[in-house]
Amino acid sequence: MDRLKRLFNPCSIAVIGGGAWGAEVIRQCQKIGFAGDIWVVHPTKEDVVGLAPFREIADLPAAPDAVFIGVNRHATVAVVAALAAIGAGGAICFASGFSEAAHEIADGDDLQQALLVAAGDMPVIGPNCYGFLNYLDGVALWPDQHGGLRVNSGVALIAQSSNVAINLTMQTRGLPIAYVATVGNQAQTGLSEIGQTLLANPKVTALGLYLEGLDDLAGFVELAAAARRSGKPIVALKTGKSEQAQRAAISHTASLAGSDAGADALFDRLGIGRVSSLSTFLETLKLLHVVGPMGEATVASMSCSGGEASLMADMAHGQSISFPTLSASQQVDLRNTLGPIVALANPLDYHTFIWGNEDAMTATFSAMMSPQMALGVVILDFPRRDRCTSPAWDLVLNAVERAQAQTGRPIAVLSSLVESLPEDVAIDLVTRGIVPLCGMAEAIEAIEVAARVAKTRGSGVFVPPAVRPAKILSEAEAKQVLQGYGLPIPRSEYVTDIRHLADAGQAVGFPVVLKGTGIAHKTDVGAVVVGIADADALTAAARAMPTDRFLVEQMITEVTVELLVGVVLDPAHGYVLTLAAGGTLTEILADSASLILPVDADDITQALAGLRIAPVLEGYRGAAAVNLGAIIDAVLAVQSYVVANTPIEVEINPLMCGPNGAIAADALITTGERHD
Missing domain, CATH: 3.40.50.261 (Succinyl-CoA synthetase domains)
Incomplete structure (x- = not known):
């Protein structure tokens, strides 16, 4: 049973509080033609917009289907408890000053927790929420003006900005709007659950989302699945950047696969159409309402x-x-x-x-x-x-x-x-x-x-558990771990005493590559030397490096192109895989493609074909083409590690690619620690 249906399609409405906002809700309900009962609760007033108030919630003639709570934040908690006790269908909590203001108000988080306890199983939207408009049935739990009209069918809009929601109702483009809903800080009920309720109405043709962030990745994935099952497309206008997705300053992957790329990849996977402006948002929904995908x-x-x-x-x-x-x-x-x-x-x-x-x-x-x-x-x-x-x-x-x-x-x-x-x-x-x-x-x-829109790519989304950073593995450690999942790596020796370098070089086999370890962006500080031909040159190169720990590696030859293969945990969108032109020019070239895990061989092939360096991979001007199968295997090996271990980040840069294979020349892993 849909627990929000009673709230969004009420036969009775109660307004708690007789202030300006609550009074406006009554006016808007009357104006839109709400056909059910409207009750007001206020302890002292004799009249609120022509209605005689009840003194207490317990005095109401029945449990209301929908409630607008227009009292202060502390009183809101007690009101929610009283409504839950009588079996109300759900409530809009208008007051602010809960978790969304925790940085400014010391008790914001505690008050929100108290609100959740008070609500129990009763649906609560907000707090810090404007409410919703139901233009199909004539319901306006909405404390302000709006520009919409009653319709027989139309699109549903959900916005994480009340002001944007108001502005959307003022459109003069002929878009029929069935619902407008705001979500507040989503303490209990998020946009994904609201979206499923609205899509379930047969008179709703499409769903438009104005997003600043996702409420819950698993819930959002289920919302997209519900839209596909109903044949109703979703259009999203997403703003904002995720600071968490930019956390890894030592990696190229984080800078390439920020939350914007993550959002694109997730929406592409789920068949959600992403637009760039409010105007296009409205035009796309209009096209989908009339024509469909x-x-x-x-x-x-x-x-x-x-x-x-x-x-x-x-x-x-x-x-x-x-x-x-x-x-x-x-x-x-x-x-x-x-x-x-x-x-x-x-x-x-x-x-x-x-x-x-x-x-x-x-x-x-x-x-x-x-x-x-x-x-x-x-x-x-x-x-x-x-x-x-x-x-x-x-x-x-x-x-x-x-x-x-x-x-x-x-x-x-x-x-x-x-x-x-x-x-x-x-x-x-x-x-x-x-x-x-x-x-x-x-x-x-x-x-x-x-x-x-509605074209899905791949099969599902890997929804990661809650993970926090644990530790950063050394390059040698990261390579060994990934080799265990099938990633090819060069022969190597780890050296902590410069006197043992010659032996390490002989064991690996000259020519070799020398890397100073424990250094971010090694090339920038001269901590990588390639093509070292003998032991004396190896020792001399080591003495010039700003470290006393070294990795002596096999020199990879017959390299056609260098790639970056990275996976970063974007808390909002899941694991984002980035495939890009690699090496020292990664960020300058900014030639990358992002995908949401899991991926398969076809996904990887298509992503690589979309890079600007694709002609080089295919064999440019007579050069040999790279071994595409080896690249695919390398990417899938990284994915296997990620799915099994849920790290914060993995980066291979470069993956040395040639006609004979693909080998990880450098690796970074920030491990993850699960927490609930």
Whole structure:
């Protein structure tokens, strides 16, 4: 049973407290048309927004389904306990000053723990929470204005910022919103559980998340799985950086695989579409509400302006959107309608010859919509209504509707400027099953996201246990550990007495590499010397190093390219695997790909193919290609160690790759210690 269903779909609402915020909740419930009972609890007031308050929670006629608690933080705990005792369906805790303010208020953590004890099994959202809006059923546990309207179906929005949530309700883009929910500090109930409740409503078509961090990785993974099962896509706009993911200053992996890369990798794995702005967030959700996931980003672009056609082509350049070439039959159909002067191409400038001719525009739009087109886009900017008229523009909309019906292919109406698609037109288009898109840049990104959303990569996510740093292994120790999981390493000897270097060199076999150990970024301080040919040169190199501990290693030859293979524990997103151009230029080249564990051979192959150095791996200008299978085996060996031992970080840099194999020339491990 969904424990939040009663809270989000209440038949009765109680407001605790008669202050300005609680009074506004009552006004908003009345304004939105809440059809159930509204009760107020206040110890002294005779009237709160026209309602006679009950003096105590115990005086309520029944246990309320949903409660807005608008009293101070200390009183909130007692109120929650009283509500839980009578079996209330759930509560919004508006007050702040709990764990989110622990740095400023000494008792913040203690008060939050007391709140959790008081709530018991009763759902509590917050504290420091604005509440939610249910535009499907007319519920507004919301202490402020909002800009939404009642709808029959729409998208659900969850935001970790109340102000962002308010702003999203003020959109004038025609996006039907079914729910808006804020989460506060998620003391008990997190966004993942709320998301599952909202997605379970058959009238919700998609879920949009404004994220500053994840509440719980395992719960978030389950939310994504629930979305896939229901066929309802998720779009996320994530901000913020995870300091924990940047902790390892001595490694390259941490700087390459910060939380932003981790978020990208996790969303890619889970089939969640990530967007870059609030505008694109809204446009993508609108496209998904009307059309759903597109599968491909093949577009037929149509406009009566060469400038607009050029803008579409330029904005899509370098992106995953493609404009398929027109077939011979399409060209024949278009030529019959447009005449001999119009240049036939995609994007199409159909000129103004057919402007005002609804039948000709219908024929043109239909001819462009071949089965290979995932989406048609008709560019149409409305004139200002306060100074102009637009009867001919309605004919274009009619033609789009007819062409969509004739071809069975979705067609969007795109205004190149956000301001030039009136809200009432956008709302009308949605009711007609036509997607209204506002702004070219936003539309391009929205189409890209809609084409890849719901496509999962790999099989599941390895959710790590709670781990804290334990110790940093020496290079020799790290290599030995990883060799036990199948990672090839050079022959080596560890030396703590310079007098034994010659013997170590003979044991390894000249030429050798000498490394000073216990030093971060050895190359920067001259603590790595390669190609040492004899014992005298070996001793001389050691004397010049700022250490008295050394690693004498086999000299790896026939190296085509150096790679970095790193795994870092990002507490928010799981284990992030980074594959990158390696060696001393790792951070300068910044040529990397990030994946969430676990990965398989196909994942690794695809990630390597996406690097800028991929041509070198494949054999550039006649050079021998690297042994790709050996690289894959090396990466999988590192993964095996990580899954078995849950460290904080592992880094191989460089992994020396050539036609005959892949060998780890350097290694770093920061081990992890589990804690609950």
